[in-house]
Amino acid sequence: MDLFDNLKQKVAGANKTIVFPEGQEPRIFRAAIRLKNDGLVVPILLGKVDEIKQNAENEGVDLGDIELIDPNTYPEDKFAEMVEAFVERRKGKNTKEQAETMLRDVNYFGTMLVYMDKADGLVSGAIHSTGDTVRPALQIIKTKPGVSRTSGAFVMVKGDERYLFADCAININPGAQELAEIAVESANTAKIFDIDPQVAMLSFSTMGSAKSDEVTKVQEAVKLAKELAPNEKIDGELQFDAAFVPVVAKQKAPESEVAGHANVFVFPELQSGNIGYKIAQRLGGFEAIGPVLQGLNKPVSDLSRGSVEEDVYKVAIITAAQALM
Numbered sequence: 001m002d003l004f005d006n007l008k009q010k011v012a013g014a015n016k017t018i019v020f021p022e023g024q025e026p027r028i029f030r031a032a033i034r035l036k037n038d039g040l041v042v043p044i045l046l047g048k049v050d051e052i053k054q055n056a057e058n059e060g061v062d063l064g065d066i067e068l069i070d071p072n073t074y075p076e077d078k079f080a081e082m083v084e085a086f087v088e089r090r091k092g093k094n095t096k097e098q099a100e101t102m103l104r105d106v107n108y109f110g111t112m113l114v115y116m117d118k119a120d121g122l123v124s125g126a127i128h129s130t131g132d133t134v135r136p137a138l139q140i141i142k143t144k145p146g147v148s149r150t151s152g153a154f155v156m157v158k159g160d161e162r163y164l165f166a167d168c169a170i171n172i173n174p175g176a177q178e179l180a181e182i183a184v185e186s187a188n189t190a191k192i193f194d195i196d197p198q199v200a201m202l203s204f205s206t207m208g209s210a211k212s213d214e215v216t217k218v219q220e221a222v223k224l225a226k227e228l229a230p231n232e233k234i235d236g237e238l239q240f241d242a243a244f245v246p247v248v249a250k251q252k253a254p255e256s257e258v259a260g261h262a263n264v265f266v267f268p269e270l271q272s273g274n275i276g277y278k279i280a281q282r283l284g285g286f287e288a289i290g291p292v293l294q295g296l297n298k299p300v301s302d303l304s305r306g307s308v309e310e311d312v313y314k315v316a317i318i319t320a321a322q323a324l325m
């Protein structure tokens with residue numbers, strides 16, 4: 001079955017509420033209306049209500065009874081409750097005065113709706129940078145027990161081919177422990193997409209063919225990942241060709257059970273991860289859906305600012321599916 005038909009079946013009728021902080025943006029409200037009409041999620045749009053309505057009218061879109069919330073005109077008693085919950089969660093890191101300012105920001109406000117169980121997930125980043133989109137989630141939603149760093153995965157789709165790439169979005173230069181966690185979380189994320197994970201930890205070296213601190217980091221991460229998840233198929237360090245091409249794998253890594261047929265690719269740091277996914281997308285013709293944030297207590301998804309309505313639609317479906325887990 002098509003990947004998204006399968007995910008749609010999972011979320012249909014579950015009525016998961018997804019908050020979209022960039023409600024005035026046509027790609028967002030168009031996707032939100034489709035998601036609502038298709039019975040896949042219950043959307044909430046944030047922003048200046050008049051602006052959202054005007055933009056929708058300009059685009060010839062009927063918003064119907066979709067919920068619109070402006071953080072600046074949110075009822076005072078509810079806002080005070082949110083401020084209190086935020087200050088409590090931040091445990092002395094932000095004052096009440098800071099909270100009152102921060103929570104007028106749509107990303108902080110939307111993230112608090114998720115934290116306070118008024119929404120099941122959040123999708124943002126069509127206009128905002130990744131930092132502005134995810135920082136509230138890192139500070140408020142936080143990582144699950146046993147996970148120290150959240151990371152961002154893309155599901156890469158072309159025809160029947162599907163792969164998972166990570167971390168393409170968050171950790172600029174992860175250490176070995178963080179990289180190991182990214183590998184384990186990526187294996188878990190792959191299962192959402194019915195990928196039976198075979199995780200390759202990528203490098204410019206295959207099984208010791210080069211020596212450098214960068215390679216040693218990946219080797220250590222492989223060892224730690226195998227200890228963290230002994231039942232997962234995780235191996236490395238592998239160059240991409242050794243990870244992906246059976247004939248190259250035979251030559252470079254004949255002992256590896258992952259080499260030659262990896263489907264989850266863990267990049268050694270963010271430069272290669274972000275560049276790598278965009279090359280596969282723009283030159284390789286793969287659809288890149290994400291980044292899906294892994295390892296958070298509740299689902300929050302970033303979008304590339306280059307995303308189109310269809311990407312928003314699909315990322316929201318994934319976010320709703322994560323909320324069901």
Ligand SMILES: CC(C)(COP(=O)(O)OP(=O)(O)OC[C@H]1O[C@@H](n2cnc3c(N)ncnc32)[C@H](O)[C@@H]1OP(=O)(O)O)[C@@H](O)C(=O)NCCC(=O)NCCS
Nearest residue numbers: 130131134135138139143148149150168169170171172274
């Ligand atoms: C994600 C990112 C914005 C966080 O940077 P930052 O806000 O400067 O982070 P800080 O170190 O100030 O940490 C802010 C909070 O987030 C937490 N945090 C930071 N990175 C985290 C991670 N990967 N996982 C979990 N928590 C994290 C910190 O612990 C801190 O929490 P606290 O306020 O409760 O103490 C930064 O790592 C970044 O810019 N990454 C690259 C994003 C990007 O441009 N990607 C390419 C496009 S997708």
Ligand SMILES: CC(=O)OP(=O)(O)O
Nearest residue numbers: 169291303304305306
């Ligand atoms: C994921 C990503 O690269 O996001 P953006 O294109 O918005 O920087």
